[in-house]
Amino acid sequence: MHLNDCQGPVGCHRDRHGVPGEATIGAGLVSVGWHPSFHGVPAIPELALDDARRDLAYLTLEGTLEYPDPA
Numbered sequence: 001m002h003l004n005d006c007q008g009p010v011g012c013h014r015d016r017h018g019v020p021g022e023a024t025i026g027a028g029l030v031s032v033g034w035h036p037s038f039h040g041v042p043a044i045p046e047l048a049l050d051d052a053r054r055d056l057a058y059l060t061l062e063g064t065l066e067y068p069d070p071a
Contacts, residue, residue: 003043033062
């Protein structure tokens with residue numbers, strides 16, 4: 001799944017990716033991650049490396065992401 005937040009307001013018709021928790025969709029993006037239909041579906045953020053780290057930290061904190069057990 002292509003998963004990004006948006007820098008602009010709803011309906012701005014611009015594809016400018018924002019870091020979840022710092023952009024305009026925020027909690028709505030978390031609710032998508034919590035939806036049972038998307039459980040176990042890989043999500044790919046399109047962000048710069050440092051932004052992606054903040055993205056993953058936010059989504060993990062919100063309980064949206066689960067990392068597999070390395071054992």
